[in-house]
Amino acid sequence: MNQHVVPTYRERDKASVLHPQTNLLKHLETGPTVITHGDGVYVTDDAGNRYLDSGAGLWCAALGYQNERVARVAHDAMTQLAYFPIFRHQSHGPAIDLSEKLLEIAPVPMSKVLLQCSGSEANDSAVKIVWYYWHGLGKPERRKIITRTGSYHGSTCVTISMTGNPAYHKSFGLPFDGFIHVDSLNYYRSAKPGETEEQFSQRLADSLEATILREGPETVAAFWADPVQGNAGALPPPKGYFEKIQAVLKKYDILFVADEVICGFGRTGEMWGSQVYDLKPDLLVCAKGLSAALLPISALLINEKIFRVMTEESNRIGAFVHGFTYAGHPVACAVALEVLKIYEEMDIVSRVKSLEPAFLGMLDSLKDHPLVGDATGVGLIGGLEIVADKATRKSFGPEVNISGLIEKHARKAGIILRITPGRIAYSPPLIITEDEIAEMGRLTRMALDGAWADVQAASA
Template identity: 40%
Template sequence: MTSQNVGTNLEKQEIWQKDRDHFVHPWTDFSTFKESGSMVLRQADGVSVQDADGKRYLDGIGGLWCVNIGYGREEIAEAVAEQIRDIPYFSTFGHHTTAPAARLAAKLADLAPGDLNHVFYGCGGSVANDTAVRLIHFYFNQLGKTSKKQIISRIDGYHGSTYMAMSITGVEFDHIGFDIDRQLVHHISCPNPYRRQEGQSLEAFCDEKVQELEEKILELGPDNVAAFFAEPIMGAGGVIVPPEGYHRKTLAVCRKYDVLYVSDEVVTAFGRLGHMFASQDEFGIVPDIITCAKGLTSGYLPLGATIFSDRIYEVISRPQAEGALFTHGFTYSGHPVSCAAGLKNIEIMEREAICDHVKDVGDYFERRLHELEDLQIVGDVRGRKFMMCLENVADKATRKLIDPEAKIGNRIADECQKRGLIVRPLAHMNILSPTLILSRDDVDFVVQTLRDSIEAATESLKVDGYLPR
């Protein structure tokens, strides 16, 4: 047992206390954190994690949409250790590189659709999207189109939590108490088919949302709009799968007005939908830029990438003036140890045909989850493959929501945790994004645990007066 791990109850309490007193967690609920603190995790393997008391949980959220190949992969540990011994770091500023950074860039160019052959590295998805904005602005400046600066994204789209990425993010709850740039970024409606008007066809709903994008471009002025950011399937906004043809039609609108299309594949890339990249293989589009992270290393080390087209590269790679540089980058751009992890991760995915596994077991996962629609409060089951969401409502006919004070998503997540399953609560929803090596038996456990947990949570809602008895 190393000093970093948790052994005795005394060590567990020490870690819990230090964490509570000093570690400010992302998305902390300060109304409960000071009393409850954090669950201390000490070990993980395969599809499961273990807490400091030795209790095992099937990880239904894949770390955070990211542990795609599962936990405890010795090959990743060995690749990382070997790279640390060879050369753990060197600056890529100027004209220096390392083998993992070069090889991974070439591999990503090979996997990405169309002519997306150029890679800029960062440390995660937020930075990848920030880089996309700077790249896009620089590109249009080089073309002399200096007014093309405005960014359009969507309500409930999630693109990160740096200042720029959070400004592009359209989840209003995440903006509470913080500032964002409302002059540069503009949001159009969420293409959520479950919330379309009564009697409206999916085709009409799709056309309405596409028209809204075109109207927003015309309102701002085509000479002022630089880019449209869109996740193929919206993740943290509730796993929203847009209607058929939405992405092809929005791309056509962008092409019409010389607006660059950024496909945020931070969640959907590297197998979650059964493809290395989903933009073309799942939705039939070749965007101008793809941003990715998470599954790129399966969460073993931080790494993100902005992958962009030959057309953009040809413009941004022209010297601005004698002695001028492309002055964008980070200390850890192309970090060799992270890139080594990314290379080994992709090698494992390809060797084990994980994308084919996702297509098979993912279809089974979808079918089994839809069986939960017979439960009283489950209004919608949506998503694809290993990216799924349950939306809970008070009334299925009207789609009326349960009182937010009931915290139904949390109630269900707590009930699941008691039974050995971790799912993500998101307001009135529960999200599932498990590791991609889930078996059919694992799926059966997840679905039965969810059924039992939702039934228990429903009874508690009745006891507390949020639902009629």
């Protein structure tokens, strides 16, 4: 008698799930790695393999992969008010409490909070508010948005247009017109011989000003920047960069938006990346660490100058006609509030500062590897430059698939690495210990050794 064979998760996944950021044809052949549970900075797959996650998922699992305390809060919130919108003069306690808390801890004075569901939504909403602001001032021609090469600001059509990485635009008919990308801020890759970081930063600021003048300052609405560039490989800015950039923006009355989706809530060794680099944004976008990825939520913080114009414009046309169904979800707000309480109890900023020397030391210790050209970081975010030749800083060609080789050996070693073209990016859960940081370095070296052996074998 034939027994019914139950398909595995891997087989069922290939038959039903469409995966982001994935080679879809290859996935039909290989299937997924199915993660079944997590504990601290580790996750385990359905084959029993345990991995140290050096990237906190997608930069977001700040408290790791299990938290009963927050689960109880979510349960209690759901039994009290499982859902209610905050549209049309309606509100609820969790949305009010969370908004007040965010205004209290904001790096610069802010006036109001617009709650959303993801970093993409919050950045997309910020673009609309920037345009709304300039319309309210009678300057609708100010529509152009400037971002940097290597930036990532989301996956909506607008935010992917802002993203300074052509790989995200191919075959989508994007980016839209009016989204301008200025120079990469990778000092290691882009500095001229003998150029100091300060001189490099001045050259980038001069290039930004030249771009503004070429486009016409009267047409430029805002400049977007993440304090540390995540998509570029967890890349900190060169010395003096933001001081010089903000001077240019002020000169031409261009709004400044800080994308703190990755950097916010202790990641950089301060509550905000804006505090590390003395940013004075008009709008601030946050997500990821806001709930430690335990539920989807984001927020856009708006200063009084912009809010004042918004109130007048909404009154003129009848309403601020914008919103998402799940924005300000009471359960997500309650979870985010509890996460912020946990950060306070942990003294998350002091904790990250105390771990920073071990983390940066771990990155520096890998600079002697043949594949590593440089290491940079701040707080608990940073990365390694991957090179084919240290002397010339030459990158590997696509035929080598160095990223794929490193990832293959990383999984064998038991570590999840976030590998971008030319860099390995690190942003471990903020609960990581010094011993786990050391282990992260040891496992990374194993992955690099395996990839280097493959490169040598292929060229032999």
